[in-house]
Amino acid sequence: MIDFKLLKKSKKSNARLGVLKTPHGEVKTPAFVPVATQATVKTLRSDDLKETGTQLLIANTYHLHLKPGEKLVKSHGGIHKFANIDLPVMTDSGGFQVLSLGFGRDYGIGKIMKYDSGEIITKGSQPKLLKITEDGVEFTSYVDGKKIFMGPKESIKIQESIGADIIFAFDEPTVPTATEEYTAESVERTHRWADACLKARKTNQALYGITQGGRYKDLRIKSAKFIASRPFDGFGIGGEYGSDKRQMVKMIEWVTKELPENKPRHLLGVGYLEDMEMIVKAGVDTFDCTVPTHYARHGNAFTSKGKVDLTKTKYLSGAASKQPLDPECGCFVCREHTKGYLSHLIRAHEITGLELLSFHNVYYFNKVIEGIRKRIKKGEL
Amino acid sequence: MIDFKLLKKSKKSNARLGVLKTPHGEVKTPAFVPVATQATVKTLRSDDLKETGTQLLIANTYHLHLKPGEKLVKSHGGIHKFANIDLPVMTDSGGFQVLSLGFGRDYGIGKIMKYDSGEIITKGSQPKLLKITEDGVEFTSYVDGKKIFMGPKESIKIQESIGADIIFAFDEPTVPTATEEYTAESVERTHRWADACLKARKTNQALYGITQGGRYKDLRIKSAKFIASRPFDGFGIGGEYGSDKRQMVKMIEWVTKELPENKPRHLLGVGYLEDMEMIVKAGVDTFDCTVPTHYARHGNAFTSKGKVDLTKTKYLSGAASKQPLDPECGCFVCREHTKGYLSHLIRAHEITGLELLSFHNVYYFNKVIEGIRKRIKKGEL
Numbered sequence: 001m002i003d004f005k006l007l008k009k010s011k012k013s014n015a016r017l018g019v020l021k022t023p024h025g026e027v028k029t030p031a032f033v034p035v036a037t038q039a040t041v042k043t044l045r046s047d048d049l050k051e052t053g054t055q056l057l058i059a060n061t062y063h064l065h066l067k068p069g070e071k072l073v074k075s076h077g078g079i080h081k082f083a084n085i086d087l088p089v090m091t092d093s094g095g096f097q098v099l100s101l102g103f104g105r106d107y108g109i110g111k112i113m114k115y116d117s118g119e120i121i122t123k124g125s126q127p128k129l130l131k132i133t134e135d136g137v138e139f140t141s142y143v144d145g146k147k148i149f150m151g152p153k154e155s156i157k158i159q160e161s162i163g164a165d166i167i168f169a170f171d172e173p174t175v176p177t178a179t180e181e182y183t184a185e186s187v188e189r190t191h192r193w194a195d196a197c198l199k200a201r202k203t204n205q206a207l208y209g210i211t212q213g214g215r216y217k218d219l220r221i222k223s224a225k226f227i228a229s230r231p232f233d234g235f236g237i238g239g240e241y242g243s244d245k246r247q248m249v250k251m252i253e254w255v256t257k258e259l260p261e262n263k264p265r266h267l268l269g270v271g272y273l274e275d276m277e278m279i280v281k282a283g284v285d286t287f288d289c290t291v292p293t294h295y296a297r298h299g300n301a302f303t304s305k306g307k308v309d310l311t312k313t314k315y316l317s318g319a320a321s322k323q324p325l326d327p328e329c330g331c332f333v334c335r336e337h338t339k340g341y342l343s344h345l346i347r348a349h350e351i352t353g354l355e356l357l358s359f360h361n362v363y364y365f366n367k368v369i370e371g372i373r374k375r376i377k378k379g380e381l
Numbered sequence: 382m383i384d385f386k387l388l389k390k391s392k393k394s395n396a397r398l399g400v401l402k403t404p405h406g407e408v409k410t411p412a413f414v415p416v417a418t419q420a421t422v423k424t425l426r427s428d429d430l431k432e433t434g435t436q437l438l439i440a441n442t443y444h445l446h447l448k449p450g451e452k453l454v455k456s457h458g459g460i461h462k463f464a465n466i467d468l469p470v471m472t473d474s475g476g477f478q479v480l481s482l483g484f485g486r487d488y489g490i491g492k493i494m495k496y497d498s499g500e501i502i503t504k505g506s507q508p509k510l511l512k513i514t515e516d517g518v519e520f521t522s523y524v525d526g527k528k529i530f531m532g533p534k535e536s537i538k539i540q541e542s543i544g545a546d547i548i549f550a551f552d553e554p555t556v557p558t559a560t561e562e563y564t565a566e567s568v569e570r571t572h573r574w575a576d577a578c579l580k581a582r583k584t585n586q587a588l589y590g591i592t593q594g595g596r597y598k599d600l601r602i603k604s605a606k607f608i609a610s611r612p613f614d615g616f617g618i619g620g621e622y623g624s625d626k627r628q629m630v631k632m633i634e635w636v637t638k639e640l641p642e643n644k645p646r647h648l649l650g651v652g653y654l655e656d657m658e659m660i661v662k663a664g665v666d667t668f669d670c671t672v673p674t675h676y677a678r679h680g681n682a683f684t685s686k687g688k689v690d691l692t693k694t695k696y697l698s699g700a701a702s703k704q705p706l707d708p709e710c711g712c713f714v715c716r717e718h719t720k721g722y723l724s725h726l727i728r729a730h731e732i733t734g735l736e737l738l739s740f741h742n743v744y745y746f747n748k749v750i751e752g753i754r755k756r757i758k759k760g761e762l
Contacts, residue, residue: 040726040733047717068725072698076721084717317453336428336465340457344449345421351732352421 002166002206002233004264004285010376014256014283017376020056020264022088022165022206024080027055029264030280030376032271032369033090033288034362037063039073039083042293043351043358046084051332052359053366058090058288061158061168062097065150066143070161078163090288091159092268093168093210094150096238099130099137099175132172134189152196160203166234168268169197171210173239183214191226198230206233208266211255214239220251224258234264237284241270249278256283273302273368280372281381292361297354299346302364304328308339310357315343331363383547383587383614385645385666391757395637395664398757401437401645403469403546403587405461408436410645411661411757413652413750414471414669415743418444420454420464423674424732424739427465432713433740434747439471439669442539442549443478446531447524451542459544471669472540473649474549474591475531477619480511480518480556513553515570533577541584547615549649550578552591554620564595572607579611587614589647592636595620601632605639615645618665622651630659637664654683654749661753662762673742678735680727683745685709689720691738696724712744 001023008017020027034041034052037060041049049057059079064070076082079089131138136151150158155170171190174183190212201207209232213220227235237255241248252267259265264285271279271289279287292302299311303326308315315321321340325333333342333356345353375381382404389398401408415422415433418441422430430438440460445451457463460470512519517532531539536551552571555564571593582588590613594601608616618636622629633648640646645666652660652670660668673683680692684707689696696702702721706714714723714737726734756762 038725038729038731039722040731043732043736045733045736047713063729067729068697068721072721072725075698076703076719082719082722082725084722316449317456322457332428338457338463340449340453341420341463341465344419344453344463348419348444348448350419350421351424351735352426354732355424355426355736 001204002264004234004262006261008376009261010281010381011379013281013381014253015280015376015381016283016285017373018264018285020088020285022056024086024088024165025055027088027286028373029285030369030372031055031286032276032365033058033266033286034292034365035060035288035290036083036085036089037290038067039064039079039085041358041362042297043355044293044362046086048359049085049087052362053370054087054362055366056088056090056286057085058092059162059164060097061091061094061155061162062150064091064162065094065148065158066141070158074161074163080163088166089164090166090266091162091164091168093155093170094158095137095155095171095210096173096268099173132189134192136170136193137172152193153200156197156200160201160205164205166206166208168236169194169207169209169232171212171236171238173212174214176215176240176243178214180214180216180219183212183216183219187212187219187223191223194227194230194232198232208232208234208236210236210238210268211259212239213255215243215247215251217251217254220254221258224255228259232263234266235259236266236268238268245275245278248275249282252279252282252284259283271365273365276368277372277381280369280376289365292365293358296357296361299353299357301325301342301357302361310339310343310346310353312343313347315339316347325360326364329360329364329367331360333357333360333363382585383645385615385643387642389757390642391662391762392760394662394762395634396661396757396762397664397666398754399645399666401469401666403437405467405469405546406436408469408667409754410666411750411753412436412667413657413746414439414647414667415673415746416441416669416671417464417466417470418671419448420445420460420466422739422743423678424736425674425743427467429740430466430468433743434751435468435743436747437469437471437667438466439473440543440545441478442472442475442536442543443531445472445543446475446529446539447522451539455542455544461544469547470545471547471647472543472545472549474536474551475539476518476536476552476591477554477650480554513570515573517551517574518553533574534581537578537581541582541586545586547587547589549617550575550588550590550613552593552617552619554593555595557596557621557624559595561595561597561600564593564597564600568593568600568604572604575608575611575613579613589613589615589617591617591619591649592640593620594636596624596628596632598632598635601635602639605636609640613644615647616640617647617649619649626656626659629656630663633660633663633665640664652746654746657749658753658762661750661757670746673746674739677738677742680734680738682706682723682738683742691720691724691727691734693724694728696720697728706741707745710741710745710748712741714738714741714744
């Protein structure tokens with residue numbers, strides 16, 4: 001179980017300062033949550049995590065179900081022992097991946113659901129390779145093409161086997177093109193699934209309910225009220241967040257306003273650097289995002305002077321190349337290596353470069369959110 | 382400069398125990414030398430190296446000349462500062478890559494020059510995309526297709542800019558299909574280049590001369606005698622080593638017999654686990670090999686119970702999967718992770734898995750050679 005203590009509420013915004021106690025340690029909130037999709041933060045080692053300032057991880061139910069399978073993780077004593085991770089861990093419910101990977105295959109849409117035309121998926125909005133029923137979602141495994149069924153019962157069972165500190169209720173995130181009519185049906189289904197998850201749970205892992213509602217204010221508020229009324233240990237805010245950052249913040253505020261103050265709120269899959277302050281001010285306690293590791297694997301570092309694309313020749317030579325990536329950063333990469341060497345590693349396609357940038361980026365994200373915590377404490381946010 | 386102290390000569394074989402002192406520390410010999418082609422051991426971080434028991438590295442003149450260029454390395458204060466490596470470093474002469482990559486392109490031959498038919502390259506034996514003249518080799522850059530010329534003067538100049546502790550004379554390694562006539566001409570050229578290198582050197586880096594001679598005993602002995610007669614600080618044994626392991630050992634012994642006892646001998650590009658004892662017994666002090674990192678990147682680990690292919694499902698589950706990769710190994714990977722988790726990472730294509738296996742494999746190779754040193758000390762080898 002978890003225990004959430006609200007330490008301070010900002011007078012200037014909905015920002016909150018808190019401590020989330022879990023069986024694997026405490027998390028100072030607001031906190032950034034690196035993604036460990038397949039039971040590792042990509043390119044990092046488990047003994048790197050604390051050094052990057054990471055307090056909490058989120059692993060992926062859908063991916064771990066397919067590979068290596070939750071039974072295997074359980075047979076190793078759960079995800080903490082399996083991956084030798086001495087930090088609190090969440091698992092998402094699997095709903096997002098089931099849906100986004102399904103749509104992705106049908107419509108060439110990436111995992112982050114970016115596409116141009118609102119007309120690709122119209123009425124009905126059911127992707128071809130998925131079948132959504134009252135009991136859950138039938139989909140095709142990307143590993144071996146087998147039909148797999150996942151619903152609230154299955155998701156909870158899988159997450160109980162994986163054994164994270166915090167698990168999420170199974171939900172149906174809607175895509176940006178979903179009609180109001182479809183979204184309303186979907187929200188109702190997500191609510192029935194939320195109750196089914198509460199009924200199915202057998203462990204004392206913390207269970208977060210997920211609020212949905214797409215871009216529709218009424219549905220967002222309705223969903224937040226419903227999920228808030230149930231005995232969840234915390235709340236997830238899921239689905240799509242509108243067309244721009246301002247709309248995203250508004251949508252998050254519609255939801256957080258309805259949620260009980262004494263329980264933690266997790267924003268699923270959002271956390272670009274430039275979003276952090278906004279989402280915290282909208283009342284979010286934790287949020288996960290693959291950006292630091294994803295960008296690192298493409299040669300990009302985040303620094304106090306902005307994003308640095310180390311694939312460019314300009315970072316290879318000259319006086320600046322002898323400087324650390326970020327002279328203001330205290331991470332081991334910035335203490336031990338120069339921008340020029342890192343750029344060489346990236347340009348020479350050395351895996352070592354991806355590791356060093358990933359380490360730095362995760363550290364940097366954790367430092368930025370640490371700064372935000374300090375500003376809330378001082379009453380500046 | 383370096384200083385080599387011969388501590389013990391085996392009575393049972395040509396094995397030797399020694400200490401090689403360099404400006405960046407001492408190397409207990411015989412020693413395994415991991416390869417840092419592009420100024421990093423692939424997937425490892427510079428702060429991993431000492432923990433793997435690594436004493437000496439070899440970087441690649443040809444690759445560093447093309448990327449990022451020796452001038453850049455020099456502007457960063459040389460390879461040690463550039464890559465933040467606090468260990469002795471060698472650079473090879475570039476001759477092997479120039480030739481193997483040239484032949485590789487012409488005849489579809491891998492870098493390790495394995496091919497079936499002895500008739501692909503016959504009389505003359507000059508690859509099409511290379512032009513070997515008295516002054517050196519003209520070849521085409523794999524980076525941008527530009528014509529590049531490298532000869533003894535160029536190689537030494539590049540290696541002086543890179544700034545390793547030990548550098549090698551520029552040579553022409555011959556391929557297994559080279560005729561005796563061609564090999565004889567080539568050996569003479571390598572000898573003229575050796576003298577040109579001695580003349581060209583301007584720094585007090587240690588300079589090793591490379592002996593060649595292909596599979597021809599007379600030429601091997603002739604080359605060893607010639608190179609041994611010159612004021613080199615140590616000696617490299619290069620080129621091809623015959624068709625089987627026994628022939629390889631004989632060839633190495635033809636050479637080491639002719640070399641002065643008080644100077645170190647390095648065997649270039651050989652060091653499979655099963656070769657180690659043989660090459661040490663043939664009188665070799667140091668040898669480099671990409672096998673531990675190369676195999677790791679293909680999911681293979683070396684252990685005291687043999688090679689383990691972690692891509693196989695059998696390592697994922699069952700009682701053995703909860704054991705370390707090698708229960709007899711003391712490396713951090715074996716202390717902190719199970720075979721099952723490592724197999725999961727490899728099977729899920731996680732870069733983290735490649736790093737962990739590379740770390741273990743390099744550690745393991747260093748442990749095996751440490752065991753060989755102990756056996757020489759005890760008079761058992």
